[in-house]
Amino acid sequence: MKLHQLRTLAAIADAGGIRGAARTLDASPAAITKSLRQLEELVQMPLVTRTSSGVTLTEYGQTLLVHARLVIGQMTRAREAVDAMRGAAHGKLSIAITPWLAMTFLPETIRRFSLRMPDIRLELFEGLLKIANPRLRDGSLDFFIGRPMPGDLGVEFNYRPLFSSSCAVVVRQGHPLANCRSLGDLCGLDWLLTLDPSDDGRHAENMFERNHCSVPRRIHLAHSFAIAIALLQQSDMASVIPWPLAELCAAREGLCAVPVREQLEDAAVGLISRSGHPLSAVSECFIQCLVESVHDAQHSASPDTRNVLKSVDVLI
Structure with missing residues (x-):
């Protein structure tokens, strides 16, 4: 499989059709159709179903899409990691964060992060399991700061405890x-x-x-x-x-x-990421900014911040 074929499949899934995928990838509809046909011939399975309202992925297409997003995400992160080592970090950091953290420490964390990584765009999601977990699995989310899911985290995800509260x-x-x-x-x-x-x-x-x-x-x-x-x-x-x-x-x-x-x-909150995929330098920078913001907030003059910290055990 070639990377451009996997990008084609992901673009079709996101856009819901060939023409939309062509606009996303700045290619012609004919080129998108050709790339899709080559991918279907390679896997010897139909990946999409064409309808009057657009294109939907078949069961085979949905299964391959999960892996396609992982490959695309890893390639993007590989380039970003090398750029960061050269001191030229750019790109996007995608994060899901639990609501109470978003209302307290997130603004200061972003202020610090933006000073250190001025060319990184942030994509923020509400930190709920049903939103975060699928994105963690397909690689479209870098990490999740929130409540751990039921069951064993160690198999699929890494977990680093940050806070605990009732x-x-x-x-x-x-x-x-x-x-x-x-x-x-x-x-x-x-x-x-x-x-x-x-x-x-x-x-x-x-x-x-x-x-x-x-x-x-x-x-x-x-x-x-x-x-x-x-x-x-x-x-x-x-x-x-x-x-x-x-x-x-x-x-x-x-x-x-x-x-x-x-x-x-108790309501535990931690840093959750995919097993086997180390956090990038950009992700580690954001987490460090969060840690600094939390520690500094312990001396805050804000009554809201003091009340929140009274109800939280800080584990970092």
Whole structure:
């Protein structure tokens, strides 16, 4: 397989058609079609299906696409690593970061990073598992700073712990159960999670079962913090969020922490990257800037920052 053929497949997947891929790669539709045909002949499988609305990848195409993105990403990172060694770092750094870190240490981290790596563009994603994990797997994300996924991280991903905190149950201000003391009192509510466990709600079920409470009938998943906040503000749903996030935004968003007596699971946050793929010099520079920002924040005059750090164990 040739690199330009793999780029063709990725461009078709992203653009949804031959013409869109041609514009992306600055090539003619005929050249894109030829490259795709050569790749299909090489693997001896149909990679796309043409429809009236465009082009979709077949099952074979989807499988090959994962590997194509990895190869493309590694080639890009190889060039960027060499450029960085020459003192000419450029390109893009793609990061997913958990919301409470984005609201606290990210701005200062980016300020420091931009001074050291002025020619690097940043691409930032919301740090939720359903968003970050697929991008980590296909190589389109350099690393993820957030909660580890259930199961064994060591096989597929590397994990470096950064922070640990407890979690809080939150509801809207004025909620009829806002002052209840037991998790069991909240079992009749609809629950909304942004923790997005891969077992589709089993994490929340375990939380209730571990505390000998009935499992709520409906546990919804939101893969956006903004969506979750909007729903919590305007409904009687309950949710679980890390305490740093509760300290930062509960009051300002019209939410409050419910003073339940049960001990909820800790919310660990760490640096997650793909196994077998060492972090680039650019990635290491960003992480170093984050570490410096966190350490300096421990002497911050900002009350918001001090409150967040009171609810967090810094492990770096």
